[in-house]
Amino acid sequence: MQNLINQEQMRSADVFTIKEQEISSIELMETASAAFVKEFVREITDENTPIAVLCGKGNNGGDGLAIARILNDKGYNLVSVYLIDFSAQETEEYKVNLNRLKDQWFPLTTVKSVADLKNLKSGVIIDAVLGAGLNKKLSGLYLELAQFVNGLNLHVIAVDVPTGFPAEGKLDKDNVYIKAELVICFQRPKINFFFPESAAALNRFIVTPIGLSEEFIERFDSPYKLSDAGDISDLIKPRKPFTHKGTYGHALIVAGQRETMGAAILAARACLYSGAGLTTLSIPESGLTALNATLPEVMYKDRTALSQSGGGFENFSAIAVGPGLGTGAESLDILTSLLKLKLPLIIDADALNLLGEYEELFKQVPEGSVLTPHIKEFDHLFGVHDSWWDRLQTARAQAVQRKCVIVLKNQYTFIIDQYGGVKINPTGNPAMAQGGMGDVLTGIIASLSAQGYPADQAASAACYLHGLSGDKLAVSKIAVTASAVAGYIPEVLKELIK
Ligand SMILES: NC(=O)C1=CN([C@@H]2O[C@H](COP(=O)(O)OP(=O)(O)OC[C@H]3O[C@@H](n4cnc5c(N)ncnc54)[C@H](O)[C@@H]3O)[C@@H](O)[C@H]2O)[C@@H](O)CC1
């Protein structure tokens, strides 16, 4: 797990590292630039590629100057440097690196206006104009520069962060950035890389360590943490000798209606494959043949019993509700009865839509429940948001207020615990953008909850496993089905268990 820190914290990590390692800031810049180059040469392997390095006059530009020199030393013989001279201020590190460059022969162009970039027509652009020191949207000459560079449609690789892109905070739709194919970012990714709006500024990012003190960074109390395989391996317990089906819990999934019985079966499949000792599905009777034909291991529970004071529904180790449930009167009755059990629930899909319609019902959601909305369901529950930053902040506040876990789904899913802490899930890919994928996630959460994992752990582990299964399948496939993702979970689990 990695702490995602803000820029102020990053600056104090710089200061701490400089002091602790008894190095100068220029040496730190040299290390960062060398780390960038290490990744860059993996991406651009041809040393004869024309490379234009656009350098602002802050430390991002200072990095750019050092990068140009290091690339040249490595045999990249077509490196040219453009000094973006739109403001008078320049940092000390920038000046030192400019002098170092002037000691060597180097094509240097001073850019006072966009017209000075007329020779820039081909090759790769390294964007080192503005980095994490950005303090306002691009305007004036910087805006013109960004529009000009974007119009060239060249392969842009940004240093640390694309020019114009704020590392944290709300991303306005009308913001303009220098659009990068790749960002090679220092030490930690920026929180804003994980929001869908970042697609306007970058396609991919790589994080490279630059020697900052990890111990110091991890001491910060950041609400944002990035999950990794190690966290899940630490969490998932191996199956022990002499255990039996009763050891691994009994999950119930209340889901499905005539047109969307598949959603229920997918959730049950995922629950089964994620290792629940027993899985029971409560669907309309019309789905029984399909259930028995596809998942003979799964049991059935008649949901008409639910309205009769519990009807035995209270005896399960975990209950999930919602996939393919529908939002009609019968579904409303089912959800109302389930909420009366006052047991934590995993609430997805149509059950969330019903909560969005009936505020009184929403208030009855028990503490410790897990809500798994995608963007539309989320905004239905909590109001329309015009940015993901705002949406995430609402999710944090709501998770605390309702003492629930919120799984806000997207390419990077945010898992927000009852204290407002956010885990960002790094697995998953666009091959998974297919119907039924969310039903599978719900089934995995239900399974892990039934096996005794606390709500936040079940949710974050489930997201990781779900995405990893999709990633493994996507290596050889353009699209992966929800059934396949569910079916691959046992292998992914086995691989992660220590
Ligand atoms: N720990 C780290 O992350 C390290 C970062 N370094 C580099 O340092 C960069 C940050 O450097 P700086 O703090 O000097 O900042 P920048 O180089 O990003 O920008 C600095 C200048 O740009 C101006 N500016 C900001 N927004 C503007 C806008 N919208 N329009 C016009 N001017 C604007 C600022 O007033 C300031 O004068 C990082 O992105 C990275 O490249 C490395 O050199 C060393 C270690």
Ligand SMILES: Nc1ncnc2c1ncn2[C@@H]1O[C@H](COP(=O)(O)OP(=O)(O)O)[C@@H](O)[C@H]1O
């Ligand atoms: N591009 C993507 N990258 C990573 N994960 C994705 C992507 N598209 C979809 N997913 C995952 O698939 C699931 C989709 O959930 P949801 O929208 O509720 O699907 P459905 O309603 O069809 O079951 C989420 O867990 C989401 O994270």
